[in-house]
Amino acid sequence: MKRFQHLALLGVVALIAGCGGSEVAENDASQGSGADSAYLASSEPADAMPVGEAREKAGDGEELTLVGLIGGSADPFVDGLAAFTIVDPNVPYCADDEGCPTPWDYCCTQDQVKDNIATVKVVDESGAPVSKTARDLLGVNELATVVVHGIAKRDDQGNLTVEASDVFVRSSK
Template identity: 90%
Template structure:
């Protein structure tokens, strides 16, 4: 029931916010409480946007990345603390553009491919945390996060950042 209420709240705020209301949408995105063991108390310095990281980061490189949770209608991985983030420069969509879920970037999906990364929260041993990131970190779609971790690349050039520290930007 709590998850349903979070979806309804996030959806309602997103409908009101539209493309120009990122600050309102972010407020809705950070209304739940998370596990402080994986939440950074201060924002890491020198964060690069997702698109730049996709171009520059090498496999195994340490990096700091900033993005908005989204990129699909379901950006969170069930049962794991993993989610996708999109470069802040890519505008998300509004309901009046025919997009009831702004975080799926349906009106700008052609720009998402080169501006998306996966964030995987890992424990001290490097194993993925077995709790949904929404619950672990207290975040929802369109929250802006800054993560510091290690870049992992697959054969297609997709970028994943393994981290144990996630900073959630407030809307103010």
């Protein structure tokens, strides 16, 4: 009996450690049981600007609402935090017929991404980053369209980060 328990435990560990298996399983579980509604907006905020426009106009500390697609790199999610990058919806990602296994990395249009990308960091009411992956917290994957509302933060290089208090996930069509 003890041998069977050890084998079962090893099987579970192998499944979790396998090639992205834990992320898929966790993502499916979060979608099935619902994501954390404390950070999900129930309706889409009005007047969202695309990422590229926000990068041009938003100043440090300004409140803003922007829209984008999760992506910009092969792995747009930050491990252990509810943070990810989004790209302006006007920047095309690689089409299926281009043979790109990860269209969310925008490898076909990477030259356009630099001026059309922002980092989204979901924060709690005290402004601290939420320490749960965005996949689990929000039930999202790459290329999901999100509308985020929060405070703009700029660094010395002009990069834009949004400390988001609300995220609206558009349903895929």
